[in-house]
Amino acid sequence: MKKKLTQLPIWIAYFFILLFCYAAISKIFDFENFQVQIAQSPLLSAYAGFVSYAVIIIELLIVLALIFTSTKRLGLYASLGIMVAFTVYIFLILNYSEFIPCSCGGILEKLGWTEHLIFNIACVFLAITAIIIIEEKSSKRFSTYCIRMISVVALNTSVVVYLFFSSEQIIKKENNFTRRFMMHPTLEEKSLQLSDSHYYFAGYDNENIYLGNRKFPQTLLTVNTALSNQTSIRINLDNMKHPFRNLKLAVKAPYYYIHDGTVPVIFRGKIGDSKARTISLQDAYFNQLIVLDSLHFALRTQSSETQQFVLADFNLNAGNKKLQLRPDILQKQIDGVFDIDGSFIADNFRSQLIYTYTYRNQFIVMDADLNVQKKMNTIDTVRLAKIESKRLADGIHKMSAPPLKVNLRSAVHKNLLFNQSDLMGKHESKKAWKEASIVDVYRTDKPEYVGSFYLFKKDKHSISDFMVTDKYLYVIINDKIIQYQFTKPITKYFTSGEAENRSKE
CATH class of the missing domain: 1.20.1440 (de novo design (two linked rop proteins))
Structure with a gap:
């Protein structure tokens, strides 16, 4: 031994x-x-x-x-x-x-x-x-x-x-801009416990909120708007033989859609029915999808010629011209991939589409046909994306340094864009930044900054998703949905009113 x-x-x-x-x-x-x-x-x-x-x-x-x-x-x-x-x-x-x-x-x-x-x-x-x-x-x-x-x-x-x-790190730096915080724009109303922390908002209608789950992608959770009841169904797809990588849910009544643009495939089912049938297969690859109508979508895809991200109109009723690329909308600054990355969202009330860049201070307002109506700026100073990327021998782009994120996620409702920022402005409390996220609010009908507000962490957890309706802001923090009621500083801008501060284009 x-x-x-x-x-x-x-x-x-x-x-x-x-x-x-x-x-x-x-x-x-x-x-x-x-x-x-x-x-x-x-x-x-x-x-x-x-x-x-x-x-x-x-x-x-x-x-x-x-x-x-x-x-x-x-x-x-x-x-x-x-x-x-x-x-x-x-x-x-x-x-x-x-x-x-x-x-x-x-x-x-x-x-x-x-x-x-x-x-x-x-x-x-x-x-x-x-x-x-x-x-x-x-x-x-x-x-x-x-x-x-x-x-x-x-x-x-x-x-x-x-x-x-x-080491030089990408941190929240003080930029040359000043926020104006609104007085009590939201009031916390109630919350609902979820089964886990992997949920995200997939859509809503007058009575219900619909959630998908990143860990269990075939789960559709329905929660009533009062947060008093929830029901869950497991979606059964008519074809499970695809090599799925990133199944996601989107809901636009009366249908739900489950899709994976890397395959590419789109399934559709009726709300309340667990069976989802294939409505598109091998028509278009994509990495973001917005449902415009039952068979009509807006996509973000990647051009096979330039390898750059582009927006596209995708209409399953259009015969041989289902996919129409719009390469002129997203403007390349560096590599055409990371520098134009962003979130693609819809204001269903006004039939508007919004694209908010992740690494620069700009968002684009379009109509449902992807015609650009306005290009407007957020209040920070990052006009040029601060990223470094490298295209490797196999053609794949990779970040070669940690990027400076400007905008994390967005939601839009009636002419108001709610944008979660990742940059600290002048004269802001570092302690508050550690305890909360900041949401900046902009009008989408003209270049005006409405104001900002905090969304405080719960049990040291930050928000993972949020959604806006007429009266409420719904937020997911860890394994809870929290309902905040909008007050006059916000609701008055759903119709008319003067902005508290104006952003510069």
Whole structure:
């Protein structure tokens, strides 16, 4: 037994040799992608060039140290150090970063962030076990090698924490604009407990609100507008053989639609009926869809010629001309993909479509035929999208640095656009930003900024979706729907009234 125990450090060393060889070689063979992914990290973005080379070199040096008997002890201490660094890095990303980057190659490509954190912790304990056995065999005093291990852990933790605080990150910065907060524009009325936190708003009518579920995409939840009753059905699709990736729900009475533009397919069912039938298959690929009529849609798709996002009219009654691209609506600034990303929404009351850019201060107002009526600005100063992207050899665009998000999500009702902003204005409380989200309100019939209001977190959870009706603002926070009643500062603008501040175009 004792002999087997003394052999354990050798087997642990072999494990780390295989681990770091695999990790380093996979990064070398896909170095361009690895470097782009490092640059996405809010923790390492300022050091992407140096770190991308340093990690590979360190992993290979550790392998060399572990191979030779004379340097095996040093290699195990180095293994402990780098695994501690990786563990602290992932912990900070998961718990303190506002931007969760893509995975960084190697085994991390196969595991999720949480799973890789657990894997790293296990590796840390393996390295500690091997070091203890080797040091005991060499008759070293416990206090001596214990101090060494603590020093290695402390040093590597300190380095990663320093990088976290010193690296240039995309944070909420003070911009050259001032918000005007309305006096009590909403009053919290009631809330309803949901079964989980994966719901989103799919639509509404005079009596009910309809919700889809990201985790269970064939679930349609119906909640009455008083939030006093809820019913759920599981949608049965007439064809389940498609390789679905991103099923989503949309409701426009009397039908619901379940669609996946990556397949591409659209199913339709009648509200109250669990059976949904295919109404479109292989007609158009898309990544956003708005229901205009029972067989008429507005889409955001990607041009096969330019690879850029474009809006399109999609009419299943139009014979051979079902899809009509409108490439002139979304204006390219940098890459035509990330720089024109945004949310595509509809004001059904006024038959208007709104496209709000994610990374710049502009939204576009269109009629139901996708004719541009107005292009207006939000009140912040980000006119040019602050992103860095790279097109890889396989043609896929990837962010090469964390982007500056301007607008997170939007809702529109009767000539008012409710836009959740991600930028702090002048003279705003940092404490309030930590405790709440800010919604800016604009008119869509003319370029006017109405005002702003806070939506405070519940149990430290921020809003994940919101929806606007004549009288109420419905918000999803974690696993609850919360109903806020609009007061006069908002409702007066549904018909007429002067704005409290004016935005500049």
